Amino acid sequence: MKNTKLNALSTVTALFASIATLNGLPTTAEAASAGKSVTAPEVSPDMLNAMRRDLKGTEEQLMRRLNFEAKAPSLERGLREQLGDSFGGAWLNEEGTQLIVGVTDEASAARVRRAGAEPRLVKHSKARLDQIMEELNRNAHNAPDSVYAWYVDVASNSVVVLAENNTSLMASRAQSFAALSSGAKDGALRVEHSAQAPRPAYDVRGGEVYFTGTGAGGSYSACSVGFSVRGGFVTAGHCGGAGIPTLGHNWQAMGTVRASVWPGNDWAWVATNSSWTPQPWVYNHNNGNVLVQGSNPASIGASICRSGNTTGWRCGTLLATNVTVNYSAGPVYGLSTTDACADPGDSGGAVLSGNQAQGVTSGIAGGCANGNPPRTFFQPVNPILNAYGLSLVTSGGGGSTGSFVSRMNGKCIDVPNANFADGVQLQMWTCNNTNAQRFTWDGARLKIGGLCMDVAGASTANGTRIQLAYCNGNRAQDFTLSPAGDLVSYLADKCVDIEGFNANDGAKLSIYTCTGTSNQKWDFR
Template sequence: MRELLRSAVAAGACALLAGALAPATAFADPTVTIEGYSTDVRAEAVSALVAERGLGTASAEALLRTQEAATSALDAALAQLGDSAAGGYLDESGAPVVNVVNESAATSVEGVTTRLVTRTTAELESARDELEALPQVSHTAIAVDPVTNQVVVTVGEAVIGAAGTAGLLAAAERMGDTVRIEHVAGGFEPAIYGGEAITGGGSRCSAGFNVNSGGQDYIVDAGHCTAAVSQWNVGPSVDASFPGDDYGLIRNDTGSAPGAVSLYDGSVQEIASASDAHVGQSICKSGSTTGLTCGTVEATNVTVNYPQGAVHELVQTSASAGSGDSGGALFAGSVGLGITSGMGEDSSFFQPLTEALGAYGVRLN
C-alpha cells in the first residue's frame, strides 16, 4: 500500500481511492506530437476541440501548437493597453482578441486582433461590485464576459426560493444590457466527496501540483479540502484559505514529488511553468474521480457563491469534474493553470494556480 501511495503522488495525485479509468479517446494521429503536450493530453484536448468547436483534427492540433504564443501575445497587449483595454480572449480559432474602448488604442498594438466595445473595464467592474455587495445568494455566480462585453449572473435552479434571489435578479435587470442573466440546472458545490475514508478523515480529494520551499516538498491543493482534513495519506495539511479563496497546502512526506500530473491511465503530463488562464483557451483537468477531461475556459475572475461562502477570482471551464476531483490540476499542455474548486451542472471552477504559488512562496517542482 505504501508503494502504491508513493507512485500516485509521484504522478501528482493523491492515491485516495482513485479507481480505474479508461484512457483518453484519441481522435488524432498518435504519431503527431505537439511540444509541451503528452500523448494522452494532446489526444483528449483535440477530442474536446473537435466536439465543442466543430474543428477538424488538423485545425485542432494547429490551435494547440500556437496557443501558448497566442496567450503570451494577449498578456503583452493587455499590459501595453492598460485602461484602454476592456479584457481579452482567444477566439474559436485560437487567435488572441483584445477589447478596446477607443480607435487610437485599436491601432496601437501588434500581434492581436482589436475589437471596439462600448463598456470599459471600470464600468463592468462597477456593475459587478454592485451585484456582489448585495446579500450573498448560494448557487449563483457572477463573472465578466469579455466576448459579449457584459457581466453575467448565472443562477442555478437550486436557488429557487432562496432569500435574496429576487433582489439579486431585480438589481441585475435594472442594469439593462450591461448584465446578462443565465439560468442553469442544479447548483454549485465544492467538488469534495464524503463517505470514502482517507487517513484522518472521511473525505476524498485529488492532489494538485507538487511544489517546494526551503528544501521541503508540498502539494498545493483546494482550500476546502485542507480545511476539512488535517491529515492525509501523503502528509498533514499545513494551511487553508476557504472561502474567499480556495487554496491550501499539504506537506508531502512521501519522499517523491516530481513535477508531473497523473492522467489516471498510467501516464503523466509534465508541468514546466505556471500562468493565468484566458477565456477561449483550450485546457485539460486531472482528477481522481473523472480522470483526464478537457474543454475550454469560459470565464475568469468568477465569483461563485457556494453554500459555504463566496469564492472569488475563479476560472470557469467546460471540462467535466465530479465529486472527489477537488484539488486536481488544471493545465494547458505543460503550463499549470489552476486547482479544482467546484462544479455546476455544465461547468467546473478552478482556483488560479499563480495566486496560490504567490500566497505560499512556493515553486513548482
C-alpha cells in the first residue's frame, strides 16, 4: 500500500507541475524552495477511517483526493487573478480530483482548459455574487426568524437564502428579505427550504457554571457542572429538582434536570439539548482542561482536586469516605470528605483524583478565604451513574464505557448468560447494568469481556448475525453510531438490526440495510 500512495502522489505532483507550467504558476519544486509546501499532510488512521465511512472511498482514492486538495488552492488563486472580472468561482468535483472554474465568457473558458482545470460557463461573476452577499449582510437586522442563513453557492452560480418557508406566510417573509437585494431581480438569488434552523454547538465540561430556575422575577441559582455523561452531566441534587430547566455558562438554554435526590443523597443528572456536547474534560480555570479517564475510587490519603465556578481549581487529600452529613434539610449518607476548599457556587462541581472522577461537590464547613480549616463534602460519582444507568464520558484509558440501548423497547445489547466466547451471537435483554451489557468503545471497535463485536464471517449480506469474536483488526469489527442513532457496520454499510422487530428478551441481532426504523435506532449511555 505504501507504493500505491507514493505512485498516486508522484502522478498528481507531475500533473500539477504541468498545469503550473502552462498557467504561469510556480511548480511544486519552486513552491517548496519558496517554503510553500503543496504536499498533502500526513493523515492519521482515524481520519482515513472517518473519510472511508463518510466519503465512501478506498484508501488510494482518498489519498489521491487529499493530494489534489492540497494543491488546488494555489491553482485557484492563479486562475482567479488571471481571469479578473470573468471569474465565476471555483470548486472541486465530487471526487475531489478536478478543479472546476466558473467563467462568464468563452475566451476565459479556453484559458481555464489550458491550465488543466474544467471550465463551466456561468451568468454571474463571483464579484457580482459577493456584491449580493454584502447587500444581504447590510440588511441582516431585517431578517425574520424564519430566515436561517445566506451564502454564495458557486456551483449553482447563485446566492442562497436558507429559510423555513413551508407555509405561505413564512415563504412570503423570506421572499421579502430576499427582495432587499438586487439579486432578486436578475435571478442571482434563490430561496431554499431548510427543515431545521442552525443552532450553536457548545461543550459541556466539568467545573463550569450553569444556572437553574425559570427566571421568574430574575430568579436563577448558580451551581457547577460535575462530570459529562452520555446525554448530559451529573451534579448535586440540592442545585435543583427534577423538571427544572437549566442555562449554560453563556446563558443559553442547556437542558432539563431529569432526576434529582436531596436530601438522603445529593445527586442529580441534567439531560442536555442537542446544542451541547458532553466532553470528557474538567476545566482547570487556567485556560486548560483535565481529561477524565475513568471513575476508580481513590484511597484515603490520596490527592484530591476539585473544580468549581466560585473558587476554581483547588486541591487537597481524601480524608474519609462513607460520611453522613446532617444538613439542615436532612441527613445525607455515603458522602466523602476532603480538605480541598470550596465556597458557595462550587456545588455540583467535579472532584477528581488524578484522571479518575471521584464525585460532585455537596457542601462545605469552612471555605477558601475565612481562615478556618477547610472541609468539603462530595457525593461519590459511581452511585449516581448506577442509580440512573448513566455512562461517564471518558478520554483515553481504553475509550468510553456504556451500554447500547434500543430506542424501540429500551432494552440493552447483551451477551447471553455473560458467555464471553468467540462466536456467541448478541441479543437484546432488559437493561441491568451488568458486565454482559457494558461495552468499551474507542470510536470504532466495541469491546466486551475481552472480545470485539463482529459481523460474522465478514459478510455484507442482510441477516448476517452480530456476534462476539477475538479482536483481530478486521473491518468487520468497526462500527459507528450516527447522530440519527444508526449503529452502522463500516464493512457492510448496514445497520445493527433487532431481527423481526422482536421486543422480547432474547431477540437476536444482525445487520440489515438501514431503513430508519425503530429496531435500528440506538443510544450509547
